[in-house]
Ligand SMILES: NC(=O)C1=CN([C@@H]2O[C@H](COP(=O)(O)OP(=O)(O)OC[C@H]3O[C@@H](n4cnc5c(N)ncnc54)[C@H](OP(=O)(O)O)[C@@H]3O)[C@@H](O)[C@H]2O)[C@H](O)CC1
């Protein structure tokens with residue numbers, strides 16, 4: 001059982017991977033059921049457990065777990081929503097020699113195991129299932145979900161009436177619902193049970209980046225020169241510039257950035273922007289934080305876009321069609337409002353929308369929020385486990401843009417730069433703790449490196 005990591009598979013991809021594994025479904029269900037029993041044993045500490053079994057193979061996992069737990073001496077009971085419908089679930093139920101109660105009048109237990117529905121859920125939970133599920137979950141001390149909390153959309157993370165789990169044990173691989181809201185919040189802690197199915201996908205879970213320390217031959221320019229362009233709210237650009245410096249850029253120039261800045265950051269005037277962009281040593285430009293929307297601001301954005309420099313566009317620089325297959329590395333960092341302004345409401349999940357937008361504009365997109373999604377043209381995407389909710393405060397986005405600039409400047413490809421930036425940002429927030437403000441991230445960044 002490991003923390004959520006690796007590939008993210010849709011329900012259909014998971015099904016294909018099961019088949020491609022060449023392992024019999026019976027064996028896979030035995031492994032899933034065994035992993036579930038181990039989780040219940042471990043997190044339930046041997047307390048009485050009630051296992052809710054649905055009609056499909058998710059329910060089959062539940063019957064197998066029940067049999068093992070009973071053999072290990074746990075006081076375990078089962079309540080089912082109906083008879084099993086798959087061959088494997090029928091066999092798993094037949095191998096359980098205890099009673100199978102009715103879901104509607106099941107008695108609560110300290111440990112509740114939710115094995116009603118997994119990747120096969122296709123619609124809203126009917127009231128006759130949702131009602132007892134919520135009643136029993138509310139009465140339990142701990143709720144452990146098999147694969148997914150029953151009642152979330154596997155691929156889009158929609159809530160179809162699920163009860164909140166404390167622990168979700170995902171089989172073989174993470175699914176989008178483990179990372180996309182609102183489902184992610186209904187999963188509690190997500191753990192993966194590897195059951196021997198090899199998973200390959202172009203969507204993965206955000207991982208700790210490999211950030212090499214400076215070597216003996218490094219100097220400020222090899223570590224990366226970052227330009228941060230300021231505007232009407234100088235504090236925002238100051239946060240970006242300081243974040244770039246604190247996340248390892250060798251040389252940071254603030255163009256029109258006034259206010260409280262470390263002495264290490266070089267200050268230049270706005271009218272020096274064009275010249276500075278011509279400097280071949282510039283490895284990244286960050287524009288947008290606190291920029292404003294004046295004509296002058298728009299001209300500066302146009303200059304930055306027309307330059308051959310790797311670019312991070314944030315805040316006020318984000319407008320519909322602002323970039324279109326720009327040849328140099330480009331990262332856009334919209335929050336939900338900015339994303340909709342740029343790309344419209346769109347169809348599908350946040351993952352689908354971010355991937356479509358990345359393809360549309362030819363840039364890497366960090367679609368920020370409680371379930372940040374990073375996507376690049378061609379379909380590569382990264383889903384991010386929830387970061388500290390204290391990040392929901394002014395200026396944290398400016399810090400992220402500055403870190404992304406530093407990651408581009410150290411030579412990372414745009415998608416890797418975006419992932420490293422989001423990872424550093426959430427790690428800095430974790431270290432900063434409760435009550436943090438954006439400035440606190442700056443002090444934590446060196447520790448994260
Ligand atoms: N990942 C692996 O390698 C393995 C996963 N396993 C487990 O298998 C499930 C997926 O099993 P599946 O049988 O495909 O699907 P479910 O058990 O989730 O449910 C399907 C049944 O549920 C009915 N359904 C769907 N939505 C609803 C609803 N809202 N209300 C009521 N009933 C619903 C559906 O009926 P239909 O009418 O839609 O046909 C099905 O009867 C996976 O999650 C893992 O837990 C295996 O153990 C093997 C290895």
Ligand SMILES: [K+]
Nearest residue numbers: 114117148150
């Ligand atoms: K479940």
